[in-house]
Structures are given as C-alpha cells and as structure tokens.
Amino acid sequence: MGRSLEVTWNDGRSYAFPLIWLRDNCDCPRCLHPHTRERTFDLLTVPETPRVASAGLAGRGAVMVLWGDDGHTSKYEPDWLRRYAFESSDDDLTRPDVVLWDASLSGHVPRFDYRAVMESEQGLEAWLSALLGHGVAVVADTPCRDREVVRVTERIAYARRSNFGEHFEVQTETNPINNAYTALKLPNHTDLCNWERSPGYQFLHCLENAATGGESTLVDGFRIAEALRRADAGAFRVLSTMPVLFRFHDTECDLRFHAPIVGLDGSGRFERIRFNLGLFGVQALPPDETAALYAAYRKFAQLVRDDRYQIRFRLRPGDLLTFDNWRVLHGRLAYQPSTGKRHLQGCYVDRDEVLSRLRMSISAVTDAA
Amino acid sequence: MGRSLEVTWNDGRSYAFPLIWLRDNCDCPRCLHPHTRERTFDLLTVPETPRVASAGLAGRGAVMVLWGDDGHTSKYEPDWLRRYAFESSDDDLTRPDVVLWDASLSGHVPRFDYRAVMESEQGLEAWLSALLGHGVAVVADTPCRDREVVRVTERIAYARRSNFGEHFEVQTETNPINNAYTALKLPNHTDLCNWERSPGYQFLHCLENAATGGESTLVDGFRIAEALRRADAGAFRVLSTMPVLFRFHDTECDLRFHAPIVGLDGSGRFERIRFNLGLFGVQALPPDETAALYAAYRKFAQLVRDDRYQIRFRLRPGDLLTFDNWRVLHGRLAYQPSTGKRHLQGCYVDRDEVLSRLRMSISAVTDAA
Numbered sequence: 001m002g003r004s005l006e007v008t009w010n011d012g013r014s015y016a017f018p019l020i021w022l023r024d025n026c027d028c029p030r031c032l033h034p035h036t037r038e039r040t041f042d043l044l045t046v047p048e049t050p051r052v053a054s055a056g057l058a059g060r061g062a063v064m065v066l067w068g069d070d071g072h073t074s075k076y077e078p079d080w081l082r083r084y085a086f087e088s089s090d091d092d093l094t095r096p097d098v099v100l101w102d103a104s105l106s107g108h109v110p111r112f113d114y115r116a117v118m119e120s121e122q123g124l125e126a127w128l129s130a131l132l133g134h135g136v137a138v139v140a141d142t143p144c145r146d147r148e149v150v151r152v153t154e155r156i157a158y159a160r161r162s163n164f165g166e167h168f169e170v171q172t173e174t175n176p177i178n179n180a181y182t183a184l185k186l187p188n189h190t191d192l193c194n195w196e197r198s199p200g201y202q203f204l205h206c207l208e209n210a211a212t213g214g215e216s217t218l219v220d221g222f223r224i225a226e227a228l229r230r231a232d233a234g235a236f237r238v239l240s241t242m243p244v245l246f247r248f249h250d251t252e253c254d255l256r257f258h259a260p261i262v263g264l265d266g267s268g269r270f271e272r273i274r275f276n277l278g279l280f281g282v283q284a285l286p287p288d289e290t291a292a293l294y295a296a297y298r299k300f301a302q303l304v305r306d307d308r309y310q311i312r313f314r315l316r317p318g319d320l321l322t323f324d325n326w327r328v329l330h331g332r333l334a335y336q337p338s339t340g341k342r343h344l345q346g347c348y349v350d351r352d353e354v355l356s357r358l359r360m361s362i363s364a365v366t367d368a369a
Numbered sequence: 370m371g372r373s374l375e376v377t378w379n380d381g382r383s384y385a386f387p388l389i390w391l392r393d394n395c396d397c398p399r400c401l402h403p404h405t406r407e408r409t410f411d412l413l414t415v416p417e418t419p420r421v422a423s424a425g426l427a428g429r430g431a432v433m434v435l436w437g438d439d440g441h442t443s444k445y446e447p448d449w450l451r452r453y454a455f456e457s458s459d460d461d462l463t464r465p466d467v468v469l470w471d472a473s474l475s476g477h478v479p480r481f482d483y484r485a486v487m488e489s490e491q492g493l494e495a496w497l498s499a500l501l502g503h504g505v506a507v508v509a510d511t512p513c514r515d516r517e518v519v520r521v522t523e524r525i526a527y528a529r530r531s532n533f534g535e536h537f538e539v540q541t542e543t544n545p546i547n548n549a550y551t552a553l554k555l556p557n558h559t560d561l562c563n564w565e566r567s568p569g570y571q572f573l574h575c576l577e578n579a580a581t582g583g584e585s586t587l588v589d590g591f592r593i594a595e596a597l598r599r600a601d602a603g604a605f606r607v608l609s610t611m612p613v614l615f616r617f618h619d620t621e622c623d624l625r626f627h628a629p630i631v632g633l634d635g636s637g638r639f640e641r642i643r644f645n646l647g648l649f650g651v652q653a654l655p656p657d658e659t660a661a662l663y664a665a666y667r668k669f670a671q672l673v674r675d676d677r678y679q680i681r682f683r684l685r686p687g688d689l690l691t692f693d694n695w696r697v698l699h700g701r702l703a704y705q706p707s708t709g710k711r712h713l714q715g716c717y718v719d720r721d722e723v724l725s726r727l728r729m730s731i732s733a734v735t736d737a738a
Contacts, residue, residue, distance in 0.1 A: 294417070
C-alpha cells in the first residue's frame with residue numbers, strides 16, 4: 001500500500017494522500033477534543049508510515065480507513081479531501097489585496113458608520129477588510145464618550161496595553177511623557193517601533209478639535225518603501241537589512257529593539273515599517289555604516305513628508321481614525337492650545353486579534369448569505 | 370573639515386565621528402524633549418553633512434560644536450563619546466549567556482524567594498536574569514491567593530491578555546475550551562504558538578496539587594533544536610525553514626499563523642520554538658513536502674519527550690513556575706481528579722516588558738552599589 005492512500009473521485013481525478021497526514025488529521029472525538037477542538041491524538045503512538053488494515057467508501061463518498069496499528073477507524077469527507085487535493089489549500093479569507101495609496105487618497109479615506117460597525121456583522125467585516133486593504137479607515141459618528149475607543153476594540157477583542165496604558169489621552173500636558181502629549185508638530189511616524197511587539201493597529205478617537213492647527217497627516221509606508229526601492233536600490237537595501245536601534249527611556253521603563261526600518265517577510269514582501277524620528281536611538285556603528293544609514297534614512301524621511309504621498313485632513317469630533325501601525329505612518333501639524341481644546345483618546349489592537357475577528361466575521365456573513 | 374569631526378583623547382587615541390550622527394544626537398533640551406526624552410530635533414532641517422562653524426573643548430574635556438547651518442550649539446561629554454568610539458557600543462546589559470540544559474537540571478531549577486522578588490531590586494534582578502539565562506525559574510512561597518500570579522506580573526509591568534483572558538484557571542472543567550482545562554496528559558508544548566505574537570513568558574502559580582498524578586515536565590527547546598541539528602541536519606533545515614500552520618478555532622475566535630517550528634534570528638541563533646501537537650494545523654502542502662515535514666516533526670517530537678532532556682517534578686502549593694515560552698516547552702502527566710484537587714492559575718508577560726524591567730533593575734542595582 002505504500003506511504004499514501006490514493007483517492008479517486010467520480011470525475012476521474014485522483015490524489016495520493018500521505019498516510020501520516022490522514023492519521024494525524026482524523027477529526028473523531030477521540031483524536032480531536034470535541035470541546036477544545038484541539039488535537040488530543042498523539043502522533044508518536046503510530047509509526048511514521050501508519051499501516052492501513054482496510055480502506056473503503058461509506059455513504060456519500062466518505063473515505064473510511066481502519067488503521068492497522070491501533071485498530072482506530074477514521075472517516076474523511078470527500079469535499080474536505082478534495083479541497084486539500086485540488087482547491088486553494090488556504091481557506092484563510094482575510095488577505096484582501098493590499099491597495100497602496102498616495103496623496104490621491106485625499107478625501108477618499110474609507111468611512112464606515114459606527115452603528116453598522118457595532119451592530120452588524122456586515123458592517124464589522126466591511127470596516128476590518130478596509131483596514132487590511134487600505135491600512136486606514138474612519139469609523140464615523142462614534143459617540144464622544146470617555147473610553148468609547150476601548151469599547152470599539154471590544155467589538156474585535158480588547159485593547160492591547162503598553163507602557164502608556166490601556167488607552168491614552170492625546171492632549172497637551174504640563175509634564176508630558178510622550179511628544180504626542182504636547183502641542184508640537186509630529187512628523188509622520190509609527191508608534192512604539194522601539195518594541196519587538198510594535199502594535200498592529202492604532203485607533204484615535206477625536207473627542208474635541210477646536211484648536212487652530214493640529215491637522216492630521218497620514219502616509220502609506222509601504223508606498224514610500226516601494227518608491228524608495230525604485231528610486232534608490234542601494235538605500236532600500238540599507239533600510240531593509242540594517243538593524244537600527246529604537247529606544248524609549250523614562251523613569252519607569254527602558255524599551256529598546258533593533259530592527260530594520262523596512263521589515264520584509266520571508267518572501268520579500270513588505271511586512272512592517274518602523275519609523276519614528278523621536279525614537280531613533282543613538283546608533284553604535286562603524287562610521288562608514290553610520291554615514292550609509294543616515295543617507296538612506298534621510299531619503300526615506302523626505303519621502304515620508306512628501307506631498308505627493310501624504311494626505312492631510314482635519315479630524316472632526318466623532319471621527320474614529322483607525323490604521324495599520326505596521327504600515328501607515330501618522331502625524332499632525334502643530335496646534336495652538338490657547339485657541340481651543342484638542343483631545344483625542346487612543347489605543348492599540350494587535351494583529352492576531354484583528355485577523356481572528358475578521359475570519360469569524362467573514363464566516364458569519366458567508367453562512368448568513 | 371569633511372564629513373566627520375576627529376576627537377583626540379589625552380592618551381592619544383582618536384576617533385572620527387560622523388557630523389550627521391553628532392548633530393542628530395545633540396541632547397540639549399531643544400533637541401531632546403526634557404520630559405519625554407524623545408528627540409524633537411528634525412533631522413531634515415540640516416544638510417546631510419552639517420556645517421561646523423567652530424568646534425573646541427569646554428571644561429572637563431567636553432566637545433563643543435557650533436553648527437553653521439542653524440547656529441545651534443551642541444555639547445558632548447568625553448566619556449559618552451569614548452564609549453561610542455572604543456568601548457562596547459551596546460549598553461544593554463540584559464543578555465546573560467543562554468545556558469542550555471538537559472535532564473541534569475533536575476532538582477536544580479533556580480529558585481527565588483517571593484519576598485525578595487517583590488520587595489528588593491536585587492531579588493527582582495536575580496530572578497529575571499535567571500529567567501533569561503536558563504529560561505526557567507521558580508518563585509517560591511508565593512502566597513496562595515486568588516490572582517496573586519497577576520500581581521507578580523505587575524512587579525514587571527502587567528499581564529498580557531489573550532483569548533483565554535488576563536489570567537486563566539488550569540483545573541478540570543466540564544466543557545473545557547483548552548486541553549489544559551482537562552485532566553489529560555499534556556505532552557511538552559509551547560503556548561499560543563498559533564499567534565504571530567506568541568507570549569514571551571508564562572507564569573503558572575500552583576494553588577493546590579492534591580490529585581494523584583499531574584507531575585510537571587519541562588524541556589529546553591533550544592537544547593532540543595541543537596540536538597536535532599547535530600543528529601540530522603536535513604530535518605533541522607526542514608523545521609527551521611518550512612512555515613507550518615498552527616491554528617486554534619472555537620466559537621469566538623480563529624487564530625492562526627504560519628511559522629517554522631524552529632525560529633532563527635537574522636544571525637542564525639535560536640529565537641523561538643513553536644511546538645504544540647494540539648495546535649498543529651491541517652497542513653496543505655504537496656505530498657512530498659508533507660512527508661518531509663512529518664518525518665522531521667516526529668524526530669523533534671521524540672526528542673521533546675526524551676528523558677535525556679526532560680525534567681519532571683511536582684509543583685507544590687506556593688510554587689510559581691515561570692518560564693520562557695519562546696524556548697522552554699512545558700507539559701504535565703495525566704492526573705486523577707477524583708483523588709484530590711489540582712488548581713493552577715496562569716498568565717503571560719511579554720518579552721519587551723521583561724527586558725525593560727530587567728534593564729531598569731540592573732541600572733538600579735548598579736547605581737546603588
């Protein structure tokens with residue numbers, strides 16, 4: 001019988017499934033815990049090539065296997081087998097095409113209604129899909145209540161804590177522990193890039209915005225990285241390979257991490273931008289590497305504030321700005337605190353939780369359709 | 370003057386500092402915010418090679434630079450400059466040598482006293498250093514109070530939430546959502562390896578352990594990976610390069626991630642082990658890759674439970690077992706719930722927070738000495 005079991009469908013197509021894969025993926029209640037849905041079958045209780053005592057078809061084409069080693073019986077549905085044999089093996093539907101954008105997104109940031117997001121599965125799915133595809137979306141008419149931003153994260157899972165708390169207040173403070181808590185201009189940046197675990201998504205809820213100035217800016221970091229790759233391959237190579245020190249240090253913590261500014265995944269795709277002038281550490285490199293890094297870094301920094309790529313807009317009370325903090329850099333112009341109050345509440349949600357909620361939401365919407 | 374400033378010390382040694390590095394690292398209150406300690410200097414306000422109007426020495430050998438572009442004056446302390454020129458450029462003291470261990474650690478797991486950990490900086494530093502070096506440590510005589518495990522995380526920062534809550538109860542449940550909440554044997558595993566953001570450290574606080582069975586097991590995953598690399602380079606290559614699907618799926622979430630079982634960092638050092646028989650997903654690979662993966666995976670699984678590498682012990686009420694969840698695999702033998710109660714409370718703390726606290730602790734201990 002060999003090491004695989006060949007299954008043939010009525011249309012003549014056939015596929016040879018490795019026996020060890022079949023045995024490991026038996027989903028009977030003894031092998032897959034019926035409540036936890038975790039595997040309880042212990043792979044090492046059978047040989048590398050399990051013996052098949054007999055195999056055959058049951059009703060509706062299910063494949064039945066009686067295993068010779070432990071006398072266990074497994075049943076495999078034909079549709080399930082066929083999917084692994086011929087169809088897209090990946091049933092994760094949470095990868096919409098990433099839409100890179102530039103200044104032409106101005107006035108076209110995807111907007112979603114708070115009630116639709118909070119009360120319907122379709123609304124939730126539409127918002128989260130945009131957040132994945134564009135990396136930015138606004139939830140409009142979000143009630144201007146204290147900590148409403150945290151309640152919106154609970155529509156997904158929960159807020160991701162950091163040294164700045166479960167949520168944070170973006171307003172002028174007397175003794176700020178973060179440049180965001182001043183009235184200074186904030187050049188476009190990613191948050192907490194000094195963490196190994198930089199937050200996946202950031203939510204900023206505008207409660208008041210009456211001060212002169214303080215317009216928000218956003219830029220697609222993947223678009224910038226793409227522009228740099230085309231314009232200067234050497235600078236791109238430096239930024240995508242040289243680990244850079246990022247650091248935040250106060251009386252409570254000393255959070256630092258080394259990573260390239262442009263993080264690529266194993267396939268060379270953009271994964272995570274780390275860019276923050278304020279958190280760029282004191283680099284300790286040989287002088288020639290220091291010079292190469294600064295030259296490349298400055299080119300990236302110029303593109304990040306280039307009006308060809310950046311959008312600029314004014315947040316209105318009730319706007320909940322949500323964006324991918326691994327991709328989209330955000331900033332604001334300086335404002336004049338004496339002219340009126342500006343108050344945002346912010347928090348983070350991580351990527352695992354957003355992807356999980358979107359998977360569940362897509363399933364729910366598909367099942368209902 | 371060129372692109373660098375040459376500084377010579379009294380012993381004749383000299384070093385040429387890149388001008389852009391000097392300018393960017395000016396730590397005056399205008400360039401580095403005095404409260405936030407974040408840089409407010411905007412790198413793009415000066416040219417790639419800043420002009421030096423004049424440079425000279427002030428008291429105690431400080432280097433003074435008057436910059437020609439913006440008329441700004443910077444002051445650099447000689448010790449600070451010397452450190453970046455000649456000494457270990459990295460002042461991060463949180464990298465104790467990783468001590469790989471095997472079964473000979475039995476009876477020698479580092480133990481620390483709860484009061485010393487909670488009340489003294491030295492106690493905290495000793496515990497966290499062991500946690501980094503050995504990847505495992507016990508905090509003994511931890512009061513058997515509800516949620517004391519969370520209070521211990523607050524000595525570091527806070528507990529890291531997951532879909533299982535801020536903390537979790539490890540005891541037999543009627544409708545468990547996790548195999549840990551049964552009385553089943555749990556083969557050695559890492560937790561939440563189906564997350565991109567698998568937790569850095571796990572804390573398990575033993576409140577009661579009166580049931581027959583339920584001994585704890587631990588194995589050093591890096592030691593296992595090292596053993597596999599020596600014994601079977603081909604299997605090691607498969608496990609350190611082939612992304613594997615891990616997945617947990619219930620009515621609330623669908624958390625999945627693809628990653629190699631043995632994660633290596635950019636320098637080829639062990640970074641993170643992901644191993645959990647229960648969370649190993651239905652792999653969708655060509656049959657030959659499936660066969661190669663299972664063959665290598667089984668070899669790793671055999672080493673993971675090999676008595677040459679594994680330690681086995683009984684947790685006592687008051688023992689708080691803490692370990693590196695990126696490195697140390699944990700498990701337990703089956704127990705008989707009818708013979709007595711077994712109750713652990715667990716939670717996670719992430720790596721950024723542990724490293725930050727250890728840095729602060731080392732500084733405090735050093736300053737006090």
